[in-house]
Amino acid sequence: MTRRLNPARIGIYMLLILFAILFLVPVYVLLASSLKAFAEVQDLSKLWRLPSGLHLESFRSAWFGIPEKGLRGLAPNLLNSLYLTVPATIISSMLGSLNGYVLCKWKFRGANVIFPLMLFGMFIPYQSILIPLTQTLAAIGLGGTLWGLILVHVVYGIPITTLIFRNYYAEVPTDLIEAARIDGAGILGVYWRVIFPLSLPGFVVVIIWQFTNIWNEFLFAVTLLQKPELQPITVALRNLAGSQIKEWNMVMAGALIAAIPTLLIYVLMGRYFVRGLLAGSVKG
Amino acid sequence: MYRNMRWLVIASLVVLALVVGACGTPAPPPPEPTTPLPPPEDTPMPEAGTLEIFSWWTAGGEAEGLAAMYEVFEAQYPGVEIINATVAGGAGMEAKAVLATRMLADDPPDSFQVHAGHELIDTWVVAGVMEPVTSVFEDNDWLDVYPPGVIEVLSQDGEIWSVPVNIHRSNVLWYNTQVFDDNGLTPPTTLDEFFTVADALQAAGVTPLAVGDSGVWVDIHVFESVLLASMGPDAYRGLWDSTTDWNGPEVTDALEAFAQMMEYANEDHSALSWDQAAQLVVDGDAAMTIMGDWSEGYFKSVGLTPEVEFGYVPSPGTGGSFIMLSDSFGLPEGAPNRDNAIAWLTVCGSQEGQDAFNPIKGSIPARTDGDRSLYDVYLQSAMDDFASNEIVPSLAHGAAASEGWVTAFGDAMTLFVADLDVGAAQEAMAQACVDAGMCQ
Amino acid sequence: MTHARRERWLAFLMVLPSIILIAIFVYGFIGWTARVSLSRWDGIRPDYTWAGLDNYKQLFAGGGSVAARRFAIDLWNTFFFTLLFLAACVVVGLLLAILLDQKIKGEGIFRTIYLFPMAISFVVTGVVWQWIFAPGTETRLRGVNALLHSVGLDALRWGWYTDTSSIGPFHVALIPVIIAAAWQLTGYTTAMYLAGLRAVPEELREAARVDGANEIGVYRHIILPMLQPITLSALIVLGHISLKIFDLIYTMTGRGTGFVTDVPGIFMFETTFQGNHYAQGATISIIMLLTVTLVVVPYLIYSFRREVEL
Incomplete structure (x- = not known):
């Protein structure tokens, strides 16, 4: 079926473009502010104006810092965020995949009770568990370390990753599993030979979700990691703004830098994201 | 690892x-x-090791000043590695959340920034998590070079609990000199004069008072100046030890004056931060703003010169009094590197340390023997006032009352600014004093 | 038989680490927080003296104290915020997904634009929205108001989040906050609905068209009913984000004059870490948890029933 450009289709494009513009308004403010000089960004009556020139120094100071002024740049923190986000995302996705597999295809007695109990974990307000969390991590020797924060993100990632994979695997036909069983595969064999190779779209969804959340997470990171050389980029970003005079141009530049990895993932994996959502979350 | x-x-x-x-x-x-x-991490050198300093000074003049003080420290103790643990956040609240969580988990830094006064005493000292630093004061003969009023703010149960690095003044009225000249006005010295001047400015089409209270601390900040103006320094001090009655007529006067003042403020005050309000004064859209003396740093950062483009006087009705607040560093119980922490506190309290920090931070030394030549014209005038005025503590910045009290007070202010109901506000403030355990 | 039993044990063992972690980090900590909410812990030093339900009574004390007034406002704000935020995400998300599903050129670009807000930290988007909705004054218009003025729509100007008026218990200042939150998360519903639309078999649409339905009819009678499960799971995911919301509002408007934009998350954070009222903070978070539970548990029960039926 070919589609000509009739009035209805023009209307659709107009609406899409209109919404795109509305969505981009804050992005424009963000970008324009990051390119402005301090005095310009401070003058809110000039909010909509283009920057008077390309003041790239806010990007430079956000990235490298200004050592003589005691200001640290974001560069090392970007690396910390990767150290944190990549392992935490991978581990929680693997756990979610295994849990989802077992809870969907190997329902042991009580599995139907355990799953909702697990799921409940994603709904708690995290402020309320900060203090026991810090004390527990300190007690097991993980206080103030990246490992501790990775553990935290893995644990609180279990509910959502399990949910997505469990729903995803529900679509995998039982016949496939039966066939592998007849070939003599055990619980792990089935996972490895049948389930895992089918899991890629599920992994894409989980990775995007976990990567975005862990990358942007602030509360745990700021509480659990004290050493500046370990802090992820969200905390460093917040620290670009002082407590008295806030150089928002630099903070905005920093925010754009911080958003690049997530954005890259959206652009590169966007298609698979929708495909994976389709496979995973359609069922309640 | x-x-x-x-x-x-x-x-x-x-x-x-x-x-x-x-x-x-x-x-x-x-x-x-x-x-x-x-x-x-953690590769301790025999007699050096590390020193972790926790503060909310992450950027701008405050971070630069801190870095300058680190330099002084490093020159004296080259073997010690400083860990500059900083957490930003409005008036240090997120920093406070992190610090409290760490202290509860028995993981204190070696030294941390805290507002001198009741924020230090009622939160940390009363909880028994601080070590007194009286011996540091005695060993360095500081008891003679710090004003008694400051020592009093730092003391509880006969001990001194932290080393102040600076003094800020809360009750300052900043104004645009051009706007005042154009309208033939002089800066107000009393509340009555303020309202006269404000009427004239309003008639001339200028917003009289710029307020940026997107954070409620700004309301408390402006209100403490009005409280002081309404009752004078002695009664103001009495508010914090229950010798002045919160249900009394002076408090009513202050609330009424504040409500009237807000009529002259920019309508969009709750959308702005204090520095965006200061920008209104810079642009001449507004004539005055009441804010602490870190405002000077802001005016200078956008290229203005003190006493030329902008001027300053004590906020209306508070001449002769100095509402002080002070950043200080304390010594937590169980500091991992206690000796280094004491060395750090010694630098914080020294003339060299304070003269390195304060000219950059834009505050005055807590000591009386700072080198005046290092400070600009405003800060010199603040040093003079600090030496001669009645010193009273700031409520908004932790000197006058416990944090629980300030929080309750802020909640009352939040409602008051919206409904301007003087009776309800006074009742809530009196109740806040009772809840804080200070009034019956 | 024994083989099967061994495998069931193995299945259990595979999930066991997760079960243990969740038991400690979720239920253990909730229990701990609940205990604090029943204590007199007020100040930095822990104090587990039994207080019964005193902290709860204080928050629900009718009319009296400032804290009770604040909390009542917070609960209403959460209610309206959640309601309108979810409605906005569902309606706009569905609309965009349907538009994107019309075999659009450049679909990837549009999709990335709609998803982009999710990539940016709340810490910064809050500030940007604060600027955009800063109303300015009559002589010095700002943000959206300045835009509206320049296109002659002055009638639409108002105080946005600085407006302290309300319609019944609904504070109008919440509207800009809801817009900001919807901007950030509509991309999520769009992607979900788009995925759902792609799952509708083309034959089904064709069949409906053959039966004489027009495009709108196809959506109304065939496709929308099929998207219901997606709406439900999107509501749950976004609903719990909304009930816990903190970062965005905290950086955008904070509590607001007269608490017009205050929510329990902000109250909890401020009372705990600024006021040192640990017991009160724990009480608020337990109440937040209960509200989330009220929403989530019926959903869990519902979806498990459905599963059994299938």
Whole structure:
């Protein structure tokens, strides 16, 4: 079926473009502010104006810092965020995949009770568990370390990753599993030979979700990691703004830098994201 | 540990590359190879080790000043590695959340920034998590070079609990000299004069008072000046030890004056921060703003010169009084590197340390023997006033009352600014004093 | 038989680490927080003296104290915020997904634009929205108001989040906050609905068209009913984000004059870490948890029933 450009289709494009513009308004403010000089960004009556020139120094100071002024740049923190986000995302996705597999295809007695109990974990307000969390991590020797924060993100990632994979695997036909069983595969064999190779779209969804959340997470990171050389980029970003005079141009530049990895993932994996959502979350 | 970490990241990147690569898209960018790895942690050198300083000074003049003080320290103790643990956040609240969580988990830094006064005493000292620093004061003969009023703010149960590095003044009225000249006005010295001047400015089409109270502390900040103006320094001090009655007529007067003042403020005050309000004064859209003397740093940062483009007087009705607040550093019980912490506190309290920090931070030394030549014209005038005025503590900045009290007070202010109901506000403030355990 | 039993044990063992972690980090910590909410812990030093339900009574004390007034406002704000935020995400998300599903050129670009807000930290988007909705004054218009003025729509100007008026218990200042939150998360519903639309078999649409339905009819009678499960799971995911919301409002408007934009998350954070009222903070978070539970548990029960039926 070919589609000509009739009035209805023009209307659709107009609406899409209109919404795109509305969505981009804050992005424009963000970008324009990051390119402005301090005095310009401070003058809110000039909010909509283009920057008077390309003041790239806010990007430079956000990235490298200004050592003589005691200001640290974001560069090392970007690396910390990767150290944190990549392992935490991978581990929680693997756990979610295994849990989802077992809870969907190997329902042991009580599995139907355990799953909702697990799921409940994603709904708690995290402020309320900060203090026991810090004390527990300190007690097991993980206080103030990246490992501790990775553990935290893995644990609180279990509910959502399990949910997505469990729903995803529900679509995998039982016949496939039966066939592998007849070939003599055990619980792990089935996972490895049948389930895992089918899991890629599920992994894409989980990775995007976990990567975005862990990358942007602030509360745990700021509480659990004290050493500046370990802090992820969200905390460093917040620290670009002082407590008295806030150089928002630099903070905005920093925010754009911080958003690049997530954005890259959206652009590169966007298609698979929708495909994976389709496979995973359609069922309640 | 770092080698392990790097290995893990590489391994996970490989896994990710496999997962992602199978979908035909490249993996996210690998870590920047040029960035040096952070230094190895916890490699104590025999008699040096580390020193972790916790503060909310992450950027701007405050971070620069802190860095200058670190330089003084490093020159004296070259072997000690400083860990500059900073958490930003409005008036240090997020920093406070982090600090409290760490202290509860028995993981204190070696020294941390805290507002001198009741914020220090009622939160930390009463809880028994601080070590007194009286001996540091005695060993360095500081009891003679710090004003008695400051020592009093720092003291509880006969001990001194922290070392102040600076003094800020809360009750300052900043004004645009051009606007005042154009309208033939002089800056007001009393509340009555303020309202006369404000009427004239309003008639001339200028917003009389710029307020940026998107954070409620700004309302408390302006209100403490009005409280002081309404009752004078002695009664104002009495508010904090229950010798002045919160249900009394002076408090009513102050609330009424504040409500009237807000009529002259920019309508969009709750959308602005204090510095955006200061910008209104810079632009001449507004004539005056009441804010602490960190405002001077803001005016200078946008290129203005004190006493030329902008002027300053004590906020209306508070001449002769100095509402002080002070940043100080304390010594937590169980500091991991106690000797280094004491060395740090010695630098904080020294003339050299304070003269390195304050000219950059834009505050005056807590000591009386600062080198005046290092400070600009405003700060010199503040030094004069600090030496001669009645010193009273700031409520908004932790000197006058416990944090619980300030929080309750702020809640009352939040409602008051919206409904301007004087009776309800006074009742809530009296109740806040009772809840804080100070009034019956 | 024994083989199967061994495998069931193995299945259990595979999930066991997760079960243990969740038991400690979720239920253990909730229990701990609940205990604090029943204590007199007020100040930095822990104090587990039994207080019964005193902290709860204080928050629900009718009319009296400032804290009770604040909390009542917070609960109403959460209610309206959640309601309108979810409605906005569902309606706009569905609309965009349907538009994107019309075999659009450049679909990837549009999709990335709609998803982009999710990539940016709340810490910064809050500030940007604060600027955009800063109303300015009559002589010095700002943000959206300045835009509206320049296109002659002055009638639409108002105080946005600085407006302290309300319609019944609904504070109008919440509207800009809801817009900001919807901007950030509509991309999520769009992607979900788009995925759902792609799952509708083309034959089904064709069949409906053959039966004489027009495009709108196809959506109304065939496709929308099929998207219901997606709406439900999107509501749950976004609903719990909304009930816990903190970062965005905290950086955008904070509590607001007269608490017009205050929510329990902000109250909890301020009372705990600024006021040192640990017991009160724990009480608020337990109440937040209960509200989330009220929403989530029926959903869990519902979806498990459905599963059994299938």
